[in-house]
Amino acid sequence: MTELFSLALELHEVCRKHDWSFCVIGGLAVQHWGEPRFTKHVDLTLLTGFGGEEKVVDGLLALYPARIDGARDFALQNRVLLLQSEDGIGIDIALGALDFERSAVDRARDVEVIEGKFLRLCSSEDLVVMKAFADRALDWHDIEGIITRQGAATLDWNYIFLHLEPLCEVKEAPDILPRLRHLQRG
Numbered sequence: 001m002t003e004l005f006s007l008a009l010e011l012h013e014v015c016r017k018h019d020w021s022f023c024v025i026g027g028l029a030v031q032h033w034g035e036p037r038f039t040k041h042v043d044l045t046l047l048t049g050f051g052g053e054e055k056v057v058d059g060l061l062a063l064y065p066a067r068i069d070g071a072r073d074f075a076l077q078n079r080v081l082l083l084q085s086e087d088g089i090g091i092d093i094a095l096g097a098l099d100f101e102r103s104a105v106d107r108a109r110d111v112e113v114i115e116g117k118f119l120r121l122c123s124s125e126d127l128v129v130m131k132a133f134a135d136r137a138l139d140w141h142d143i144e145g146i147i148t149r150q151g152a153a154t155l156d157w158n159y160i161f162l163h164l165e166p167l168c169e170v171k172e173a174p175d176i177l178p179r180l181r182h183l184q185r186g
Contacts, residue, residue, distance in 0.1 A: 003085075003087060003089060004028065004039065004040070004042060004089060005028070005113060005114060005117075005119075007042050007085050007087075007089050007091070008024060008028055008042045008113075008119055009117055009119065011042060011044060011091065012024070012118075012119055012120060014060075014063060015044070015046065015120075018056075018059065020046055020047070020056065021046070021047040021105045021106075022044050022045060022046040022047065022105060022108075022120060023044065023045055023104060023105050023108030023120050023121060023122040023126075024042070024043065024044055024108075024119050024120060024121050024122065025043045025044065025045050025094070025104075025122050025126075025127065025130055026039065026041065026042075026043025026092070027039025027040075027041065027043065028042060028043070028113075028119070028121075029043075029121050029122050029127050030127065030142045030145065030146070032111055032113065032121055033121075033124040033127055033146050033149065033150060034124075034127075034142050034143075034145030034146035034148070034149050034150075035142075035144075035145030035146075035148065035149060037141075037142070037145075040089065040090060041089070041090035041091065041092050042089065042090070042091050042092070043092045043093075043094070044091075044092070044093045044094065045093075045094045045096045045101055045104060045105060045122070046093050046094070046095060046096060047096045047097070047101065047102060047105050048095045048096065048097060049097050050097045053075070053076055053079070053095050054076065056095070057072055057075045057076065057081055057095070058072070060081060060083060060093065061081075061083070064083040064084065064085065064091060065083065065084055065086070066082065066083060066084075067082040067083055067084045067090060067091075068082050071083070075093075075095065079094065079095040079097070080092060080093065080094055080095065081093040081095065100126075100129065100163045100166075100167060103126070103163065104122050104123070104126035104129075104130070105122075107122070107123045107125075107126060108120050108121060108122050108123065108126075109121065109123070124146055124150050124155060125155055125156050125159050125160050126163075127142075127146060128143055128146055128147075128155065128160050128164075128180075129160055129163050129164045129167070131143050131146075132160075132164055132176050132179075132180050133164060133167050133168070133171065133176070135173060135176055140179070140183075143180070143183060144183060147183055147184070147186075152184055152185075152186060155184075157184055160180070161177070161180075164176070164177065164180070165177060
């Protein structure tokens with residue numbers, strides 16, 4: 001078992017122990033839903049809502065060292081807590097509160113990633129939304145891998161566009177939608 005999966009499983013247990021709603025996103029989710037690739041972080045969305053962030057941030061900072069100076073203030077301002085394991089593996093925790101984030105966590109499911117070991121992974125559709133919204137070259141490569149591995153016909157495109165469109169409006173990035181529609185059509 002790799003150190004990355006060990007850390008992800010540990011975080012999974014920490015969240016369960018605290019009764020926190022969460023899901024694994026990012027590269028580890030891509031390894032399940034898309035084409036496996038190298039990743040050096042464990043990424044989570046953890047629902048805090050608006051106003052409940054301090055308790056969660058402080059609880060996690062008590063368990064894991066910060067990756068940057070002022071991590072607590074950065075997290076409360078930017079809604080991303082940047083931590084690391086004792087071995088130096090990066091941990092990126094998105095403090096979720098938006099309707100889409102709540103939906104992604106609600107739709108997540110425990111997936112056996114190693115015999116007898118389960119991680120709560122976001123769905124393939126939610127991962128496509130997150131990756132398209134992030135809109136980086138690596139993210140578009142990941143989306144292509146998800147479409148290839150899952151099959152375009154099996155993805156719930158109505159769900160994807162329903163959640164992606166308002167995010168693109170807020171980001172003022174309307175070019176994301178036609179790019180994703182192009183990939184959908186193959």
